[in-house]
Amino acid sequence: MPSPSNLDIYKRVRLITKETLKNALQKVLKSTKSISESDLKNAWLKELRKNKSIFPNGWYVPPPNGVVILFATDKKPQRTLFRSLRFKEYFARKNIFLDKNKGIIVAYASPVHKQTGIIGDFGLTLYFGKSKAVMNHFKKVLKIQHQIYRYAKVGMTFTELYRHADNLFNKSKLSNDWWVNVTDQSGRNFGHTIPATEKKWSNNELHKIHYSKSWKQVADLESERRIFVSPMENFKIKNGVVFSIEPRLKSIGRNDLPMVWFHTVVVVGHNGRKEFLTDFSDLFNLVHMDYMK
DSSP: OOOOOHHHHHHHHHHHHHHHHHHHHHHHHTOSSOOBHHHHHHHHHHHHHTOTTBOSSOSSOSSGGGEEEEEEESSOOGGGOOSOTTSGGGSOOTTOBOOTTTEEEEEEEOOBBTTTOOBOOEEEEEEOSOOHHHHHHHHHHHHHHHHHHHHOOTTOBHHHHHHHHHHHHHHTTEEOOSSOOSSOTTSOOSOBBOTTTSSOOOHHHHHHHHHOSOHHHHHHHHHHHOOBOSTTOOOBOOTTOEEEEOOEEEETTOTTSOOEEOOEEEEEOTTSOEEEEOOOHHHHHHTTOGGGO
């Protein structure tokens, strides 16, 4: 039986990330006690660590453990407007609690497959409330990400894809230019390649993944190998590559609306066939976001 490809491994690890979030969220929502950001973050981390095919921490550090949980509400959306998840003020806190009637959750985790070093990033924004304006904003953001996916094709540069997406954002009165990326030299992007899908690991890189005693070395390797979808990047989309579409979109002139972020992914098969991964349905159902179907 042939070994699974990096594309298959990515899909598998991403599903682990999604399923563990669903399990953690189901458990904490059953509680009659107040749920803090730290409560959900720790519950998710516990679920992730049950799977021995992935490392115990994610590659995107800081934040601690490579896991993000942020709570806000449709009346106070400011915590969704994180300039960078690297900043300590956006680490999960024990004194910020979920509002089950009008709450918003930003969730993200970044596990790494032990054998191959393939990352399985997954994240999204969830909404518990009923504001029509907020719900329409959520729908608009995910629709635009679908449009970006449909435009992408083999042979297209990331620069061209970025410009197309930027035009879509502008026409929809959305901004992706307000936040800070501490690792992308262009300062502006809406996604990146999944390392080792655009180019195989070298023997030295694999040795570091398997044997390094410093998790920071592994995390830095994953971070540095990413190629960003930016206005300066001439990398061409090719067969076998996986890259994320994950703009952090806020509505221009509407400070009352939250930032909405979905970690969606384009998988280009070795035959050139595209696939768009969302994996959000179970989580939308869990918090009754029926309007996202």
